[in-house]
Amino acid sequence: MISWIVSNLWLIPAVPLASALLILAPANSWHRTAAGLAIVGQIAALALAVMAFLPTLEAPGWRSFHNFSWFTFGEHALRIGWVLDPLAAAMLLMITFVGLWIFVFSIGYMAGDKNFTRFFAYLSFFSAAMLGVVISNSLLLLFVCWELVGLASYLLIGFWIHKPSAAAAAKKAFITTRIGDLGLFLGILWLYGSSGTLLFYDGGNGCLEKAGLLALGASATFIALLIFSGAAGKSGQFPLHVWLPDAMEGPTPVSALIHAATMVAAGVFLVARVYPLFSLGAINGMTPSLSVVVWIGVITALMAALIALAQADIKRILAYSTVSQLGLMMVSLGVGGVAAGIMHLLAHGFFKALLFLGSGSVIHGCHEEQDIRKMGGLRRLMPVTFFTYAIGMMTLSGVPLLFSGAWTKEEILHATEQWPRSQMPYYLMMAGVVLTALYMTRQMIYVFFGNRRAAAEHAHESSPVMTVPLMMLAACSIVLSVVLTPAWSWLHDYLLGEQVHFEIERLIQPMFFVSAALVAAGIGLGILIYRKDGETDPFARTLPALFRFLENKMWLDELYAHTVIAAARIAARIADFMDRYFWDGLVRAVGGIGQIFGMFSANFDERGINARVDGGASGTRGLGRFLSARHSGQIQTYLGAVAVGMLMLLLLYAWLT
Numbered sequence: 001m002i003s004w005i006v007s008n009l010w011l012i013p014a015v016p017l018a019s020a021l022l023i024l025a026p027a028n029s030w031h032r033t034a035a036g037l038a039i040v041g042q043i044a045a046l047a048l049a050v051m052a053f054l055p056t057l058e059a060p061g062w063r064s065f066h067n068f069s070w071f072t073f074g075e076h077a078l079r080i081g082w083v084l085d086p087l088a089a090a091m092l093l094m095i096t097f098v099g100l101w102i103f104v105f106s107i108g109y110m111a112g113d114k115n116f117t118r119f120f121a122y123l124s125f126f127s128a129a130m131l132g133v134v135i136s137n138s139l140l141l142l143f144v145c146w147e148l149v150g151l152a153s154y155l156l157i158g159f160w161i162h163k164p165s166a167a168a169a170a171k172k173a174f175i176t177t178r179i180g181d182l183g184l185f186l187g188i189l190w191l192y193g194s195s196g197t198l199l200f201y202d203g204g205n206g207c208l209e210k211a212g213l214l215a216l217g218a219s220a221t222f223i224a225l226l227i228f229s230g231a232a233g234k235s236g237q238f239p240l241h242v243w244l245p246d247a248m249e250g251p252t253p254v255s256a257l258i259h260a261a262t263m264v265a266a267g268v269f270l271v272a273r274v275y276p277l278f279s280l281g282a283i284n285g286m287t288p289s290l291s292v293v294v295w296i297g298v299i300t301a302l303m304a305a306l307i308a309l310a311q312a313d314i315k316r317i318l319a320y321s322t323v324s325q326l327g328l329m330m331v332s333l334g335v336g337g338v339a340a341g342i343m344h345l346l347a348h349g350f351f352k353a354l355l356f357l358g359s360g361s362v363i364h365g366c367h368e369e370q371d372i373r374k375m376g377g378l379r380r381l382m383p384v385t386f387f388t389y390a391i392g393m394m395t396l397s398g399v400p401l402l403f404s405g406a407w408t409k410e411e412i413l414h415a416t417e418q419w420p421r422s423q424m425p426y427y428l429m430m431a432g433v434v435l436t437a438l439y440m441t442r443q444m445i446y447v448f449f450g451n452r453r454a455a456a457e458h459a460h461e462s463s464p465v466m467t468v469p470l471m472m473l474a475a476c477s478i479v480l481s482v483v484l485t486p487a488w489s490w491l492h493d494y495l496l497g498e499q500v501h502f503e504i505e506r507l508i509q510p511m512f513f514v515s516a517a518l519v520a521a522g523i524g525l526g527i528l529i530y531r532k533d534g535e536t537d538p539f540a541r542t543l544p545a546l547f548r549f550l551e552n553k554m555w556l557d558e559l560y561a562h563t564v565i566a567a568a569r570i571a572a573r574i575a576d577f578m579d580r581y582f583w584d585g586l587v588r589a590v591g592g593i594g595q596i597f598g599m600f601s602a603n604f605d606e607r608g609i610n611a612r613v614d615g616g617a618s619g620t621r622g623l624g625r626f627l628s629a630r631h632s633g634q635i636q637t638y639l640g641a642v643a644v645g646m647l648m649l650l651l652l653y654a655w656l657t
Contacts, residue, residue: 002055005048006064009082009135012048012092013145016041017128023121035107038120042103042127046096053089061497062086065137065201083137083201086495087342091134091269094349097476098261099127101469105357106253108465109364113251119159123257126152130262134269139188139198139207142273146184146230146266150177153263157250169249176243180233187226191277194219200273208276220280224289227274228296235267235326238300242557244323248315252360255315259322260353268329268345275338291421294334298425301327303554305435309442309539310550313370314359317443321396322352324432328412331425337415339495344408346491347480351395351405354473358389361462361470362447369455372443376533377452381459386448388470393444395477397437397523400516404477407484409433410515411492417511430518437522442530450533 019041023034056062067081103123110119129152132145158170192198195212197205205211216223231237236244244264248255258264271278271293278289304323311317325348332341363370365382379386395403398410413433416426461467483490487507493500529538540547549555 002064005051005055006082006084007066009052009066009084012045012052012096012135013128013131015044015048015128016124016131020121020124020128023117023124034117034120035103038124039100039103041124042096042100045127045131046093046100049089049092049096052084053093056084056086056089056494060493060499063201067137067199067202078140079197079199079202080136080138080141081199082135082141084135086497087269087272088134090342090346090491090495091265092131094346095127095130095134095261095265098349098353098473099123099257101472102253102256102261102353102357105256105360105466105469106251108463109253109360110251115159119156119251122152122155122159123253126156126257126262130266133266137200137206139191139200139274142270143184143188146234146270147181149234149263149266150174150181153177153247153258156254156257157247159250159254163249166249169243169246173243173247176240177233180229180231180240182229183226184230184233187223187230190219190223190226191216194223208274213276213280216277216280220277221287221289224274224278224280224287225292227277228271228289228293231267231270232296233267234270235264235330236300236323237267237296237327237330238303239556241300241304241323242553242560245316245319245553248313248319252315252356252363255319256353256356256360259319259356260349264322264326265345265349268326268333268341271330271333272338272342275333278333279336290334290336292334293330294419294421294425297327297330297332297334298428299327300324301331301432302428302435305432305439307550307553308439309435310537310547312373312551314362314372314375314443314447315356315370317372317439318352318355318359321355321436321439322348324436325352325396328409328429328432331429332412332415335416335419335425337412339492340408340411340415342495343484343491344405344412347395347404347408347477347484350473350480351392351403351477354388354392354470354477355396357466357470357473358385358392361385361466362389364462364466365459366455367458371455372446373537374453374455375447375459376450376456377448378456378459379448381452381456382461384461384467385470388467388474389448390444391474391477393440397440398433398515398519399523400512400519402478402481404480404484406515406519407481407486410509410511411484411486413515414509414511430514433515433518434522434525437519438526438529441523441526445526445530 016038019037023037055064063083063085065081065083067079069077070080071078103120106119106123110116113119126149129145129148133142133149136142136145154170154174157173158166160166161170188198191207194217195207195215197207197212199206200208202209207213207216213220229240233240244259247258250258278293279287301324304320304327308317308320308324311320325344329341329344329348332338332344362375362378362382362385365378365385366375369375391403395405398406400406400410413426413429416429417423419425482488484492485507486509487504488500488502490500532538537547540551552558
């Protein structure tokens with residue numbers, strides 16, 4: 001069974017891909033069964049993921065891979081394959097399970113959409129591409145699936161293409177992530193040129209194994225930074241984060257899938273997958289590439305948390321929350337807390353899917369309104385949505401003991417505190433924890449408490465097909481904390497390949513109280529500031545200039561518009577001018593010279609060569625006619641001519657002698 005699942009690991013992404021193709025195959029006849037096909041494909045992928053997960057429990061650090069030659073060029077064979085280890089197994093379970101409930105939720109949310117069928121085909125395609133990234137044992141195969149993830153996100157963000165904002169957001173996401181992917185592609189080429197392989201594991205010869213890493217030498221840092229540029233693009237890290245909030249233009253289930261289970265998780269996963277490359281040549285536990293990862297993560301986490309404080313769109317607040325949490329994960333990876341970062345990624349997949357689907361339920365119940373300032377008092381009108389959303393909010397904020405996010409944040413803070421290079425990231429991440437609890441408390445008060453405002457007058461609870469996924473994800477956000485506690489750090493030890501142990505005395509540590517105090521400070525501050533139901537935001541009233549700065553996303557989009565995009569426009573205009581007036585003129589000049597040369601050649605050919613050849617041919621024809629006329633066929637005439645010729649020769653001879 002073990003060898004079978006390893007050899008056939010490709011079936012996990014292949015099943016949802018097949019579902020997508022089946023849904024799209026007929027024109028419109030599958031409308032009623034499109035959701036069924038997508039969900040069955042996701043259930044099958046989940047079952048296969050469970051089968052793949054079980055062998056990894058046999059021994060700490062269990063790993064198996066299957067490689068094969070894709071094609072050959074000359075004497076070289078290009079090999080790809082797939083790998084199964086604790087990192088891949090845990091990600092497969094999270095993606096398939098969370099994706100399944102997003103699919104179920106979509107049945108109710110997209111019920112009235114005329115492109116219902118196409119939507120589920122795209123969802124299945126998105127899931128398949130991300131699963132392909134996770135199982136890849138080759139940077140080449142990973143890059144192919146990576147680009148398919150980008151294509152799927154483009155199709156889903158711009159799903160409502162009739163909205164100009166959706167079309168613009170899809171293009172923005174696609175182009176921005178391509179910038180990072182260009183760096184990733186260059187890193188792949190450099191890695192292949194240095195190590196001669198793109199396989200991660202290959203019996204000791206893979207690029208993440210000793211022989212491959214030794215071959216990289218000093219170039220490892222530059223390769224790692226190029227690979228990180230691709231990860232930063234996909235995971236919305238500064239300065240390539242600008243596409244992620246705009247991705248909210250897609251349907252809410254798409255936002256949940258992008259922010260929880262698929263696209264943004266890819267960047268963090270990639271850094272974790274190639275972590276031996278990032279940590280190569282470490283001095284005192286630090287490398288230049290990991291230092292870059294830390295500081296980019298710190299900037300991203302704080303910047304996004306601050307911007308979230310001034311947003312009014314319920315989904316946009318969650319989008320900036322995702323950017324901030326991804327920054328936190330990058331910090332954890334950079335300081336060496338790989339297990340902590342991946343644990344938070346897995347927990348984040350559950351509670352962020354819960355929050356986005358909960359926001360979708362709110363939007364659906366408030367008749368497509370997304371402005372939290374127009375809501376209020378929804379806790380009584382939408383009790384299930386309120387209860388499950390509150391669980392997601394507390395999990396994201398890091399409320400201790402019951403909620404999984406508390407344990408993962410505590411672990412990240414502990415890893416950051418131990419970073420030998422600087423204590424600054426630790427203190428900044430503490431501020432980030434307070435800000436997270438603050439902006440989520442603000443959102444909860446605006447949406448579910450206070451007086452009912454315009455959008456809440458006729459609000460209603462969502463149907464069971466939408467609330468059941470909320471309840472399942474809420475339950476998982478709590479249950480997952482069982483394997484995240486320091487007392488029984490099963491998931492932590494499982495990811496690191498260590499022997500799992502139970503130590504009850506580790507349940508309460510100093511960092512537990514620090515984390516709890518930070519969360520309490522954030523929630524308390526949020527209640528203190530937003531408890532009164534006023535017409536304007538207290539933050540905006542107290543610090544209007546700062547609020548406007550954060551509300552406009554620190555004017556980073558405008559900065560890019562006046563620098564990078566403006567430079568691109570100028571370059572495009574210069575290229576257009578050069579094309580129209582220089583290159584086109586040059587081509588026309590060369591063409592004119594060619595025409596003149598052609599006219600001269602034609603004239604010389606017609607009047608010179610052809611005329612002389614034609615004259616010679618005419619003379620030859622005339623001589624031929626003359627000689628042919630002399631050939632009468634009479635022997636006596638020929639003999640007479642011979643006699644005359646002989647006589648002339650005799651006379652010439654006599655004259656000469």
